[in-house]
Amino acid sequence: MNEGLDVKGKKIATVVGARPQFIKAAAVSRAIRGAHTEVLIHTGQHYDPNMSDIFFSELHIPTPDYNLGIGSGTHGAQTGAMLAALEKVLARERPDAVIVYGDTNSTLAAALTAAKLRVPVAHIEAGLRSYDRRMPEEINRVMTDHVSSWLFCPTETAVLNLKKEGIAEQVFLVGDVMCDAVRFFGAQAERYNSGTPLEFLYRPAQMPGRYYLATIHRAENTDGEANLSQILTAFERLDHPVVFPVHPRTRALVDSLYRKNEFLNILFVQPLGYPLMLHLARGAVKVITDSGGLQKEAYMLRTPCVTVRGQT
Numbered sequence: 001m002n003e004g005l006d007v008k009g010k011k012i013a014t015v016v017g018a019r020p021q022f023i024k025a026a027a028v029s030r031a032i033r034g035a036h037t038e039v040l041i042h043t044g045q046h047y048d049p050n051m052s053d054i055f056f057s058e059l060h061i062p063t064p065d066y067n068l069g070i071g072s073g074t075h076g077a078q079t080g081a082m083l084a085a086l087e088k089v090l091a092r093e094r095p096d097a098v099i100v101y102g103d104t105n106s107t108l109a110a111a112l113t114a115a116k117l118r119v120p121v122a123h124i125e126a127g128l129r130s131y132d133r134r135m136p137e138e139i140n141r142v143m144t145d146h147v148s149s150w151l152f153c154p155t156e157t158a159v160l161n162l163k164k165e166g167i168a169e170q171v172f173l174v175g176d177v178m179c180d181a182v183r184f185f186g187a188q189a190e191r192y193n194s195g196t197p198l199e200f201l202y203r204p205a206q207m208p209g210r211y212y213l214a215t216i217h218r219a220e221n222t223d224g225e226a227n228l229s230q231i232l233t234a235f236e237r238l239d240h241p242v243v244f245p246v247h248p249r250t251r252a253l254v255d256s257l258y259r260k261n262e263f264l265n266i267l268f269v270q271p272l273g274y275p276l277m278l279h280l281a282r283g284a285v286k287v288i289t290d291s292g293g294l295q296k297e298a299y300m301l302r303t304p305c306v307t308v309r310g311q312t
Helices: 019-032 053-058 075-093 105-116 136-147 156-164 177-192 225-236 248-260 274-283 292-300
Strands: 011-016 037-042 097-101 121-124 150-153 171-173 212-215 242-245 266-269 287-289 305-307
Touching: 011 019, 011 075, 011 105, 019 037, 019 097, 019 177, 019 292, 037 075, 075 105, 097 105, 105 121, 105 136, 121 136, 150 156, 156 171, 177 274, 177 292, 212 274, 225 248, 225 266, 274 292, 287 292, 292 305
Parallel strands: 011 037, 011 097, 097 121, 121 150, 150 171, 212 242, 212 287, 242 266, 287 305
Antiparallel strands: none
């Protein structure tokens, strides 16, 4: 496979596990399946139907050939379970290459498994760095880059980051696959444009025309009540209502705070499908988030974004 991924008729295993990876895979899989056989493997890292099933149906992603059903857990337990399960699948399928996305535990587990089985790894979104080793994602992305055979970088900065680490071969500047997703699925989001922007969500008669869109789920903001309570209190003071799709890992904490406080300016909703999130992000006064993906989507949609993190 040293000649590259453009050779016809190869078997490509794509490993996904989290919402952002489903979105990116939707764009790339359309291209792969025109020339290759794709084996789609879902680790089950995001197992909530609103974070997983809805994306496969809305984004027209084929049903995964394997759903490993790993679920949540500590980083070590989750990654270890993925390693064991992926090794069996890749040994059975014997793909010519494995594609991984981003920096999740699913990314690292798939890259390590493939590398140990001597299957070439293609890392999409290679070279991104925060230079903060306290972040699990930083460990995942660095290790994945160093075992990958092909590194597909979204920016020139990412290419330079790899060069600093001694990685210069088989590095490709290809742009951000999320831009492809925003352009393709942004057209689908137009179907929500009739009527009040939020009337399809909740209480149509009471929905405002101007709103903020917020997502909060990072550990630094949700480990314990104090930080999230401060954030929600700030949302209460904003000049327009805040639409807040609640991530499954944040739900119990939000419910606990909701029982202790009266939040009148926040509309808590279930996680939403991708076209609808694009529509809301496009129409929002501002996006307020700790999500790396939503930051980029807001930028691409030209919506101002407030990032609720120390660094990103």
